[in-house]
Amino acid sequence: MFNTRIKIKEVIQSDRVDYSATVMGWVRTFRNNQFIALNDGSTNQNIQVVVALGMLEETTLKRITTGACIKVVGEVIASLGKGQKVELKATSIEVLGDSDAEKFPLQPKKHSLEFLREIAHLRFRTNTFGAVFRIRHSLAFAIHSFFNQKGFVYVHTPIITASDAEGAGEMFRVTTLPLDGSAPKNDDGSINFKEDFFGKSTNLTVSGQLEGELAAMAFGDVYTFGPTFRAENSNTTRHLAEFWMIEPEMAFCDLEDNMNLAEAFIKYIIRYTMEHNQEDLAFLSQRLEEEEKQKPQSERSEMSLLEKLAFVVNNDFERITYTEAIDILRESNHNKKKKFQYLIDKWGIDLQSEHERYLVEKHFKKPVILTNYPKEIKAFYMRQNDDGKTVAAMDILAPGIGEIVGGSQREERLDKLTERMKEMHIPTEELDWYLDTRRFGACPHAGFGLGFERMVQFVTGMGNIRDVIPFPRYPKSASF
RNA sequence: UCCUCCUUAGCUCAGUUGGUUAGAGCAUCUGACUGUUAAUCAGAGGGUCGCCCGUUCAAGUCGGGCAGGGGGAGCCA
Numbered sequence: 343m344f345n346t347r348i349k350i351k352e353v354i355q356s357d358r359v360d361y362s363a364t365v366m367g368w369v370r371t372f373r374n375n376q377f378i379a380l381n382d383g384s385t386n387q388n389i390q391v392v393v394a395l396g397m398l399e400e401t402t403l404k405r406i407t408t409g410a411c412i413k414v415v416g417e418v419i420a421s422l423g424k425g426q427k428v429e430l431k432a433t434s435i436e437v438l439g440d441s442d443a444e445k446f447p448l449q450p451k452k453h454s455l456e457f458l459r460e461i462a463h464l465r466f467r468t469n470t471f472g473a474v475f476r477i478r479h480s481l482a483f484a485i486h487s488f489f490n491q492k493g494f495v496y497v498h499t500p501i502i503t504a505s506d507a508e509g510a511g512e513m514f515r516v517t518t519l520p521l522d523g524s525a526p527k528n529d530d531g532s533i534n535f536k537e538d539f540f541g542k543s544t545n546l547t548v549s550g551q552l553e554g555e556l557a558a559m560a561f562g563d564v565y566t567f568g569p570t571f572r573a574e575n576s577n578t579t580r581h582l583a584e585f586w587m588i589e590p591e592m593a594f595c596d597l598e599d600n601m602n603l604a605e606a607f608i609k610y611i612i613r614y615t616m617e618h619n620q621e622d623l624a625f626l627s628q629r630l631e632e633e634e635k636q637k638p639q640s641e642r643s644e645m646s647l648l649e650k651l652a653f654v655v656n657n658d659f660e661r662i663t664y665t666e667a668i669d670i671l672r673e674s675n676h677n678k679k680k681k682f683q684y685l686i687d688k689w690g691i692d693l694q695s696e697h698e699r700y701l702v703e704k705h706f707k708k709p710v711i712l713t714n715y716p717k718e719i720k721a722f723y724m725r726q727n728d729d730g731k732t733v734a735a736m737d738i739l740a741p742g743i744g745e746i747v748g749g750s751q752r753e754e755r756l757d758k759l760t761e762r763m764k765e766m767h768i769p770t771e772e773l774d775w776y777l778d779t780r781r782f783g784a785c786p787h788a789g790f791g792l793g794f795e796r797m798v799q800f801v802t803g804m805g806n807i808r809d810v811i812p813f814p815r816y817p818k819s820a821s822f
Numbered sequence: 823u824c825c826u827c828c829u830u831a832g833c834u835c836a837g838u839u840g841g842u843u844a845g846a847g848c849a850u851c852u853g854a855c856u857g858u859u860a861a862u863c864a865g866a867g868g869g870u871c872g873c874c875c876g877u878u879c880a881a882g883u884c885g886g887g888c889a890g891g892g893g894g895a896g897c898c899a
Contacts (some may be wrong), residue, residue, distance in 0.1 A: 345891075372860045423857050444832085449849050450860050453833065456891065484858030511898070549899090564849095575823055576898055587899065664852090683895090695895075748899065806892090817823095818890085 347413075350496055351384035352661055359420045359428055363474050365389060366413045366438065368467060371450040372406050380414065380430075384432050386469050388802060389569035390421065392428040396433060402482075408450060409441030409467070456808055462813055470629060473622035477615055485490045485567060485588055487792075488607055494590065495561040501569065504542055505772055512573040513545035516585075546571035551589050551789065552723075552776050553640060554600030555752060558591040559779045559786055565590040567794075575817050579806045580743060584815040591789035593641065597751040599736040600788035601661065601711050604738060604747050608797075609655050609711075615801055623801075625646060632805045643742075647803040650741070658740065659709040667712055667771055670705060671697055692719045702739045709746075710739045722749040726758055737791070743800050749790020756780040 347364045360467050367382030367389075379388035391414050393403075406412065411581040419553065423429070428733045429686040447461050449469065457463040464680065465471045486496065518539040519525040535543040548564040558562040570587045592602065627647035634642045645653060662670070671677055671686040671693075684694045693712075702710050714732040717724070724733035738747035753759040759780055763770050770777065798810040808814040 371860070373861055374856055376856065377858050377861090379859075390858085391858080423859075425859050444850055447832065449833065451833075451848055457833065460891095570899080573899075576897060578823085578895085578897095579893080581898070585899070686835085745899065789830095791899060796899060 349384040349388070350380065350382045351417055353389055353427075353428065353430070354385060354387050356429070359418055359472045360419055362416065362433075363414065363418050363430065364415045365430060366389075366411070367404055369408055369410045369412060369441075371408060374401060377404060378412070380412070381467070381472075383466070383472060383728075386462070386472050386622060389421075390426050391416065391435075392422075392431045393435065394432070396434065401677065402437065404436065405437045407437070407441050407443040407446070409443075409446040410437060410440070411439035412437050413475065426662060432529055446772050453771040455806065456565065459808060459814075463722045466812070469625060471809075472806060473619075473625050474798070474802050476622050477619050477626075477802055478810060481611050481617050481794070481798060481801060482567070485607075486609040488610045489563075489565045489590065492561040492563065493563050495557065497550075497554060497557040497561075497564045497566050499547065499553040499566045499568065501537075501547050502540075502544050503547045504544050505552070511548050513548055514573045516540075516544045516546060517731060543590070544786075548572055549587070549589065549791065551591065551791065552773070554589050554789060555776070555787065556777055558593045558784065558789070559785070560594045563590070564592075577816065577817055579808075580585050580799070580812055582795060582807055582816055585807075585811070586794035588792045588794060589786065589789060593785050594786045595751070595788040596786055597713060597736060600749055600751060600790060601659075601713070602737055604749060604790050604792070605659050605711070607792075608738070608747075611797070612646070612651055612801060613655050614654070626802050626804075650803075651793060651801065652707060652820055654740075657708055659711050660706045661711045661713065663714045664712055664732065665714070667693070667697075671700065673702065674705070676700055676704070690718065692717045698739050702744075707741070709741070712737045712739065717762075720750070721763050722768050723752050723759070725753045726762065734788075740796075740800050742794050746796045746800065747790050747792045749788065751786065751788040754780060754784045754786055756784065781810055 347366050350365055353363060353365065358792070361747055365380065365382065365761060370381050370388050372378050376393055378391040378393065381388045381389050392689075393406075414430060414432050415434045417432045418428055419431050421427060421429040437606040438549075447460045448464055453468070455470075458468060458471065466475060489496065516539075517535075519533065519535075519537070526534040528534045534542070540546070547570060549570060550568060554564055554566050559579040561643055566577070566587070566589045568586065569584060571584055572581075572585065574581065576583075592599065592603065592606075592677055595603075598697050630647050643650075668686060668689055668691075670681075676682060677686050682694075682700075686697065701712075713734070713736045714727060715735045716731060717726060717733045720733050720735045724735050726733055734751035736747075736749050737745050740746040753762065756777065760777065763773070795807050795810050798804070802810060808816065
């Protein structure tokens with residue numbers, strides 16, 4: 343029976359002393375043949391286990407190595423040393439799992455994030471990744487909590503989809519047909535997917551939005567939160583081939599309601615982690631500050647991670663239209679001095695990363711919601727504005743990350759929607775089921791998608807998206 | 823996919839104008855010490871210099887190709 347153990351977090355956070363306790367965990371360091379720093383993942387703090395001299399057989403002593411898993415029974419006492427309030431004076435120690443010190447790759451020292459990414463199966467056991475993934479958990483929990491409080495229904499949209507018309511990105515094909523050339527063919531030489539498992543061509547989902555809209559036309563307010571797949575050859579610090587996305591969809595909701603919800607949502611989940619993960623956030627904030635010291639003064643950020651999060655939670659996001667953004671950028675000294683690689687000259691161009699960064703990091707210095715983009719650069723389902731040029735889209739740009747949310751009011755008018763689909767060469771037959779929502783009881787509605795990993799990046803301050811998901815998938819990489 | 827930088831011990835990195843036996847810190851092992859906080863001190867072991875081809879009397883060092891990694895861009899969340 344193992345449930346007699348106490349989690350280390352409980353022992354450390356309580357002021358109680360002089361009681362017997364059983365803890366289990368993994369050895370971080372063993373100093374002086376006397377002091378074990380033991381961690382069980384419940385907190386970033388280690389408990390100090392004190393081993394009396396001569397208490398253990400020499401053979402057992404040798405098995406207490408970095409990475410080994412042990413069970414300790416002992417007395418929790420006020421610490422005799424500095425550095426911790428309480429410590430566990432061992433009465434017995436049992437090695438549950440050995441760890442060969444010559445082979446275990448984690449050492450009690452700083453490792454590079456690139457090295458730890460190569461041993462992602464073990465990096466959970468480091469302070470940094472312990473903090474990151476506890477925060478990731480809290481964010482996921484807070485997301486469900488936020489929507490549940492507001493009466494949203496959590497909808498599970500399919501991971502395998504038959505439609506390839508959504509246009510959100512390159513898709514991964516799902517098939518059981520052989521790849522050796524023996525797959526059944528049509529007369530014209532193309533693969534005959536009628537013979538495939540599903541009787542048609544199928545892919546991994548790139549978005550649950552269209553299915554989400556179907557559910558919103560019954561429940562009013564719904565959200566999805568699940569894995570999403572993009573087969574884009576993207577090699578950046580903010581793209582993954584497999585990532586998690588949150589997509590709320592609300593009936594009786596326009597662009598402004600949509601923005602209000604998105605802003606409240608982001609603030610809520612950040613506030614939740616600030617309240618529930620103080621220790622981990624403080625650790626990551628400290629870690630970043632040390633990293634910043636390596637950089638030249640000019641590149642250092644003005645705010646610490648903790649300050650940045652507090653700032654986002656306590657200030658309104660800046661809301662401007664695409665047209666206003668273009669004006670600001672065109673009139674900026676940056677543009678006049680030709681410091682942009684792509685100069686802003688005319689209305690209608692898509693904004694480059696450098697422009698978004700300028701708006702967010704230099705001009706407003708806070709999250710910015712950009713609205714009403716030209717219809718040419720946005721998706722077919724976005725509601726057309728009366729000016730005939732723009733659509734009711736909104737993107738939320740976060741400092742350091744860029745686009746964190748993309749959303750819109752949806753085009754609920756059947757004629758306008760089908761007209762736009764034809765203009766953009768999207769086959770209406772394949773999405774007939776989607777168009778049914780516009781045929782039977784359509785209503786104004788809106789929603790957005792938030793990239794979960796980008797949110798985790800923002801909250802933890804981690805620079806590379808590959809370090810905020812346990813086992814990242816990206817071009818040429820699918821280990822573990 | 824494009825641009826750019828990088829690849830030397832388990833990890834993080836030095837390595838001179840090409841020159842004979844490739845170094846350091848940490849980690850590991852052995853010993854000492856024992857209220858330590860990434861303990862300390864002494865000693866030891868540890869290398870296909872990413873891979874292939876070329877230039878040269880001689881390549882970790884120069885050139886080409888490939889692979890892997892970092893940063894930036896595009897695509898986007």
